[in-house]
Amino acid sequence: MFIRDYTDADWPAVWPIVRDIVRSRETFTYDPELTSAQAAQIWVVAPPGRTVVAVDGSRILGTAHMNTNRPGPGSHIATASFMVARDARGRGIGTALCRYALAWARETGYAGMQFNAVAETNHAAVEVYRRLGFEVVGTVPGAFAHPTLGRVGLHVMYHAFTKTTLLVD
Numbered sequence: 001m002f003i004r005d006y007t008d009a010d011w012p013a014v015w016p017i018v019r020d021i022v023r024s025r026e027t028f029t030y031d032p033e034l035t036s037a038q039a040a041q042i043w044v045v046a047p048p049g050r051t052v053v054a055v056d057g058s059r060i061l062g063t064a065h066m067n068t069n070r071p072g073p074g075s076h077i078a079t080a081s082f083m084v085a086r087d088a089r090g091r092g093i094g095t096a097l098c099r100y101a102l103a104w105a106r107e108t109g110y111a112g113m114q115f116n117a118v119a120e121t122n123h124a125a126v127e128v129y130r131r132l133g134f135e136v137v138g139t140v141p142g143a144f145a146h147p148t149l150g151r152v153g154l155h156v157m158y159h160a161f162t163k164t165t166l167l168v169d
Contacts, residue, residue: 001061001095001166003116005101006051013060014053018043025147027122028081029154050104054084056091061088064097066104069114071096076139078113082125095128102132102159112160119144134159 006014013034022030022039030042044051049067053060062084069079080101084093105113113134118126120139136158142151 001054001056001091001096003052003054003064003096006044006063006102009038009065010053010060010087010153011044013044015039016156017063017083018028020086021083025145027119028083029094029117029144048108050102050155052097060095061085061091062097064101066101068110069116070145074100076111078108079115080105080113081115094125095132098128098132106161110161112158114159115155115157117144118155118157119128120144120155121146126157129157129159 018039019034019036022028022034023032025032030039034042043063043065044104045065045067049065051065052061052063054064062082064080064082066078066080068075069077078101080098082094082097082101084097103111115129115134118129120126121144126136136155138156139153140156141153143154144152144154
């Protein structure tokens with residue numbers, strides 16, 4: 001498995017991953033009725049942001065996008081999102097994509113990375129993020145309508161880049 005830059009030719013393979021995750025309503029706050037074109041406008045970010053795919057041979061297993069979290073006075077903080085195909089989960093792809101995003105943010109000169117809306121019930125992702133240096137800095141109670149658990153919290157998670165975190169994960 002390796003990670004490479006996304007190209008427009010990748011969308012037919014990326015769209016089913018995005019569609020399935022969004023329509024499951026378990027982790028992302030995106031509208032589950034998004035069309036392919038709408039999803040592409042949201043997922044594929046323009047430079048200086050970056051969109052990537054994780055591939056094994058010719059198969060796309062996952063995708064990520066990275067960008068500035070907020071403009072202006074908040075532009076020194078990055079953000080990222082990750083999606084992995086259901087049948088490819090548990091193989092370290094999400095971890096690899098997150099490591100890639102962290103490296104990109106550090107190399108680009110950001111001071112840290114913030115995730116704005118991590119469903120507290122997404123235990124696998126929360127554990128990966130914590131292992132890679134993120135901490136929950138707050139939780140908005142009931143901000144996410146999970147399809148089976150009802151309203152659950154959304155974590156805001158943050159990873160500050162310091163000299164020590166630049167060297168280790």
